[in-house]
Amino acid sequence: SEPSAGSDLASLTTRAVRDGDEWVLNGQKVWTSGARFAEWGLAITRHDFDVPKHKGMTAFMVPFNAPGVEVRAIKQMSGGANFNEVFLTDVRIPDSLRLGPVGDGWKVALTCLGFERDHSSGSTSSHTGGTYKQVIAAAEWAGVSKDPIIRQSLADLYIQHKVAQLTNRRAAAGLRAGQTPGPEGSLGKLMWTANMTRISNVISQILGTRLVADNGEWGTYAWNEHILGAPGYRIAGGSDEVQRNIVGERVLGLPPEPRVDKDVAFSEAQRLARK
Structure with missing residues (x-):
């Protein structure tokens, strides 16, 4: 950008x-x-x-x-x-x-962004932030894995994780068939960033004040990188708002947002924007 x-x-x-x-x-x-x-x-x-x-x-x-x-x-x-x-x-x-x-x-940019937004590989080696398995491990280590409220949060996290996984498998099948990533990449990206936020919320429930300072306890302060980094991924590869517009227009068939500069020379659009 x-x-x-x-x-x-x-x-x-x-x-x-x-x-x-x-x-x-x-x-x-x-x-x-x-x-x-x-x-x-x-x-x-x-x-x-x-x-x-x-x-x-x-x-x-x-x-x-x-x-x-x-x-x-x-x-x-x-x-x-x-x-x-x-x-x-x-x-x-x-x-x-x-x-x-x-x-x-613009065609080159869209192609590259499509691949950037795609999370269909399912590989954990390229995973950004904490994983569902790491959240489970933290809950067991903290002794709260049987707490009913924590278990409800973990169940919701698992459900959303599986939904994203199945959606990504469908996108992966399209790639194997030689298709270029389409609006499903936007859907996958939205699910990915939403799940990163969910992980932040659940791990905050699990660890509480242990997140505040590095006291040497296993798996505590290291989660700060995930919690502080997760919000930034909402703008990576195109903001979440842009992704919702793409899904709304190309998947749901909703009317596109008004674009007053669509058929205007860029230099003229810039001049009008400065007025």
Whole structure:
């Protein structure tokens, strides 16, 4: 994303200007995961400001060691720094690093976001945050696994976990059949972030004040990373609000939200927005 775009990715303003067999990129990206350690990044840029915002974008692979690329870490309240700002100043990229045709940047972005939102692999090795099994282990360790209120919360967590698992299996079947991730990726992403919040709530019930300070007890203070990190994933890969719009429009067939800038040149839309 970009500071001026937020969840409206199509409002990005990072500029790409063609210069012979090269492109010159200028702009700023934000919330770029792992940029400090990555060798390559994917940049969606705007090459044409005089067409509607979804049509003037082009995608590039950007080597992070290219002159003009600067990465700055963003410190999170969990203590980590998974996200970064990336500044592009007169970065020259050969046309061979362009992804897709000129003007197809939005299609590239949607394809990448579809895979990012997809959680159909079912792999626990790539799981972010705490798992259901770890919550059960914490309840047993704390001696509250037989408490009726805790058991009710654990049962609800298990039900929601299984529903998400079955939904993801359906998405996985589509991938195996060669399909591109569709709106089911948005549904899976919503379930994933909702379950992360549920885990935070249940583990808070289980551990209580043990979450406040690191006293060396097993499996207590370490949950802070999950509880403090979980809210941020509601905006990862597109905010939950955007995902609900996608499900409403593409799955439920609800009328789309009014978009006054849909058929307006991006430069004109920007000018009107500044009024």
